[in-house]
Amino acid sequence: MAVTGPNTGFTATDTNGSTQDLGQRYVSKSYLIDVYPSLVPGRTSPGVWAWGLNNFGQLGNGNVTYYSSPVQVGSLTNWKQVSGGQYHTAIIKTDGSLWTWGLNTVGQLGQNNSTNYSSPVQVGALTTWKQVSCGYRHTTSVKTDGTLWAFGLNTNGQIGNGTVTNYSSPIQVGSDTTWKQISCGGLHNVAGKADGSLWTWGFNNNGQLGNGNTISYSSPTQVGSLTNWKQVAGGDMHSASVKTDGSLWTWGSNNYGQLGQGNITNYSSPVQVGSLTNWKQVACGGSFTVAIKTDGTLWTWGQNNAGQLGNGNTALYSSPVQVGSLTNWKQVFCGVAHTVAIKTDGTLWTWGSNNFGQLGNGNVTNYYSSPVQVGSLTSWKSVACGYFHTISIQDGYI
Numbered sequence: 001m002a003v004t005g006p007n008t009g010f011t012a013t014d015t016n017g018s019t020q021d022l023g024q025r026y027v028s029k030s031y032l033i034d035v036y037p038s039l040v041p042g043r044t045s046p047g048v049w050a051w052g053l054n055n056f057g058q059l060g061n062g063n064v065t066y067y068s069s070p071v072q073v074g075s076l077t078n079w080k081q082v083s084g085g086q087y088h089t090a091i092i093k094t095d096g097s098l099w100t101w102g103l104n105t106v107g108q109l110g111q112n113n114s115t116n117y118s119s120p121v122q123v124g125a126l127t128t129w130k131q132v133s134c135g136y137r138h139t140t141s142v143k144t145d146g147t148l149w150a151f152g153l154n155t156n157g158q159i160g161n162g163t164v165t166n167y168s169s170p171i172q173v174g175s176d177t178t179w180k181q182i183s184c185g186g187l188h189n190v191a192g193k194a195d196g197s198l199w200t201w202g203f204n205n206n207g208q209l210g211n212g213n214t215i216s217y218s219s220p221t222q223v224g225s226l227t228n229w230k231q232v233a234g235g236d237m238h239s240a241s242v243k244t245d246g247s248l249w250t251w252g253s254n255n256y257g258q259l260g261q262g263n264i265t266n267y268s269s270p271v272q273v274g275s276l277t278n279w280k281q282v283a284c285g286g287s288f289t290v291a292i293k294t295d296g297t298l299w300t301w302g303q304n305n306a307g308q309l310g311n312g313n314t315a316l317y318s319s320p321v322q323v324g325s326l327t328n329w330k331q332v333f334c335g336v337a338h339t340v341a342i343k344t345d346g347t348l349w350t351w352g353s354n355n356f357g358q359l360g361n362g363n364v365t366n367y368y369s370s371p372v373q374v375g376s377l378t379s380w381k382s383v384a385c386g387y388f389h390t391i392s393i394q395d396g397y398i
Helices: 029-035
Strands: 002-004 026-028 048-052 067-072 079-084 088-093 098-102 117-122 129-134 138-143 148-152 167-172 179-184 188-193 198-202 217-222 229-234 238-243 248-252 267-272 279-284 288-293 298-302 317-322 329-334 338-343 348-353 367-373 380-385 389-394
Touching (some): 088 129, 138 179, 238 279, 238 288, 279 329, 288 329, 338 389
Parallel strands (some): 079 129, 129 179, 229 279, 329 380
Antiparallel strands (some): 002 026, 048 067, 048 389, 079 088, 129 138, 138 148, 179 188, 188 198, 238 248, 279 288, 338 348, 348 367
16 A cells, blocks of 8 residues: 655654655655655554563563453564464564564573563664574574574474584575575475475474475485575474465475365375365464465364464364454464464454463453454454464554
8 A cells, every 4th residue: 555655844753763755756655654654544552462471571561461352562663573382573664674582591582691581672783684583492584685694492493504513503504595485394494485485494303394205304405406585484493484386385295184175184295185276375273274265265174273264163183274353464473282373454363272361351261263353453464373372563543
């Protein structure tokens, strides 16, 4: 959505303290939100909100108290992209700085120590971070220059630098400058490069690396030779990706049907889910998978012991099943056994396991097997799940 910038001669101070004149140029609404927030009508203070398990401070609010409803993390308003691991959280601000908090036993917070933090702490002083993803106890991030960096647990080579040594500060993965996106699984990684190629590394006991075997790799290895991979996702021990043609592919562990193949057979190479080519976004949970189609419908499959598939029961499904009949689903993410989604109207919905309040609806009812709205706000912008906690960013509109 484009909106008209301020009239020529009108100056405004951006978030970096620089005075600029937009001079009637057309700019995106998100640009105004990030850079000139005071110019956006109806703007409220956006922020990052967290809820659920907080035993190591992974909610970032300065304590280790569990919360079953969203609580704001500090009062800052410049959060951009967030990810959750088992017991830790990482986030990038609009200024490009990277912040982490929660459990830090193996350096997954990137602070060059093993101290836990219950409030956000900056990783170094650089402001060139672009995208971040958290695994079980490791963190991986792409910079604006296309380089890839990782830190934390490395017992299975998930850091990707050819070793199995843990690192408590960011270390570069190779020297390539064409990394585009990263998604951490439990102990493995799935990444895409700018040329559309697909790369994986780390633990591979169930073929989750997709290279035709079950050998773990401590450096990135290319999955096949195709260059039409578009969006990637890593689960506990399975992986998924959407291609540029809209087809959906999965591989790895399939003990609960999480690969969507109509069976429970593991696959160590990518296999297509059905024959449809209208898939838009995919997310992998512990042993289940969730995906949105281009028509806005939501589909789930795999383990369903806590209702994480959202279809009103706890039955296992090894093929995609539609969640209701709505066509306004926009974004979805998964924890170990819970699911969180945002609709096109900005509302936030959760379902699945809720034993720690990770669904954010004010209680710790064991589970919900159908989507339940979190509050009544329509300002949710992006969302991420840790194993047992949830983090979401508001865009400042109500």
